Amino acid sequence: MAQVETRSTSRRSAECSPIILREGEQVRLAFIPMLVDNSSNPKASVDGSFIYQRKAKSGRWLPIRTVALSTLKAGEEFKLTLHADELRVLVEGIARLYKLYGQAGIPGGSKTFVELDESLAKFVNASAKDLAVVFEKDSEATQSLLADLVRWLATTPGRREVAERLTSLLPHQVPSFSALLGLASVKEALAHWKQNQEEPSEEFWQRSLAERSFVLSQVFAYPIVVIAQKAYVGGKQVTRSGGKEVDFLVGIESTNAIILLEIKTPMTRLLGQEYRGGVFPFSRELSGAIAQVLRYRQLFAKNFTAVTEELPGKLTFGEPRCIVVAGDTSELETSVMRESFELQREQMRGVTVLTYDELFRRLEQLITLLEGTTI
Numbered sequence: 001m002a003q004v005e006t007r008s009t010s011r012r013s014a015e016c017s018p019i020i021l022r023e024g025e026q027v028r029l030a031f032i033p034m035l036v037d038n039s040s041n042p043k044a045s046v047d048g049s050f051i052y053q054r055k056a057k058s059g060r061w062l063p064i065r066t067v068a069l070s071t072l073k074a075g076e077e078f079k080l081t082l083h084a085d086e087l088r089v090l091v092e093g094i095a096r097l098y099k100l101y102g103q104a105g106i107p108g109g110s111k112t113f114v115e116l117d118e119s120l121a122k123f124v125n126a127s128a129k130d131l132a133v134v135f136e137k138d139s140e141a142t143q144s145l146l147a148d149l150v151r152w153l154a155t156t157p158g159r160r161e162v163a164e165r166l167t168s169l170l171p172h173q174v175p176s177f178s179a180l181l182g183l184a185s186v187k188e189a190l191a192h193w194k195q196n197q198e199e200p201s202e203e204f205w206q207r208s209l210a211e212r213s214f215v216l217s218q219v220f221a222y223p224i225v226v227i228a229q230k231a232y233v234g235g236k237q238v239t240r241s242g243g244k245e246v247d248f249l250v251g252i253e254s255t256n257a258i259i260l261l262e263i264k265t266p267m268t269r270l271l272g273q274e275y276r277g278g279v280f281p282f283s284r285e286l287s288g289a290i291a292q293v294l295r296y297r298q299l300f301a302k303n304f305t306a307v308t309e310e311l312p313g314k315l316t317f318g319e320p321r322c323i324v325v326a327g328d329t330s331e332l333e334t335s336v337m338r339e340s341f342e343l344q345r346e347q348m349r350g351v352t353v354l355t356y357d358e359l360f361r362r363l364e365q366l367i368t369l370l371e372g373t374t375i
Helices: 084-104 118-125 128-137 140-155 159-169 173-195 202-211 213-219 284-302 304-308 335-347 356-371
Strands: 003-010 013-016 019-023 027-036 046-055 061-063 110-114 224-234 244-252 257-263 316-325 351-354
Touching: 003 084, 019 084, 027 084, 046 084, 140 159, 173 213, 173 356, 202 213, 202 224, 202 244, 202 257, 213 224, 213 356, 224 284, 244 284, 257 284, 284 304, 284 316, 284 351
Parallel strands: 257 316, 316 351
Antiparallel strands: 003 013, 003 110, 013 027, 019 027, 027 046, 046 061, 224 244, 244 257
């Protein structure tokens, strides 16, 4: 988007940022425009001058000494040639200034104006009724615009300031809007689960949960923060081989205590073949995941200082909890299988086994709770 800076020089004039027509490493040609309040012809509101500038060591562009036309002798002339691209830049730049004058007149003080894309300008200037019509049509342009706006709000270096400004401008609407966004995020995560229940890739679920880390907070009864994905917990040999990485290293916000989270897939079998009448042991895959996360905890304990020294905040080691997310309880078709699973799950010390459907069922409960309130 084009940007114009202005600085008032009087009540009836204002300097504008230069229109750069030609630029090299050390010399450039610019048109220096001026907005003027022309009472005799209001439409003729821009004047200015062409100037060659040289870059100083400081990086500033300074005017090159000029020669007065009065010094010309008979038969002598000055010639300034503009190429087609340069002339187009000049014409578009001046047209932009005419438009600015028509909207803002002679701006006072120092100001910066940004020319919006036509569709964005309509969006910004639309009434609440017009916006409702636009969103009801659900046009691709509107969706793209909203996505770009949200992406900018989430990634701009000044996002904290933007958020504070929005909060100060709309103190009563922000909580409701935040709740709506939260509900939409939870619904999207639940829909993602329902569409991909049979996805067998661990990398897919690693990425899915990383992109929706708030889902992991449903495992706990207190706020948590994801410290790292694929976190190194130790185990490297002299040859640099053998390093171990837990899927998620999670911290409890209030105490900085550690939780090691290992994920498999919804397709991971929970139980193995029936051992004897009514006895179903954990499957090889689930038993392996439990043994693996316990090994990670052991290595992490041995290497705690070394592997956490570069983290910005202090972590509390304590007695780290281990979580394994795997499988789907729809596999437990009989009461005997459900009983075998629960007996083993509840008797384990230091490791919690949670299935994917249980995790996402908590999201369903959260949606019911949120939709039952006034948002």
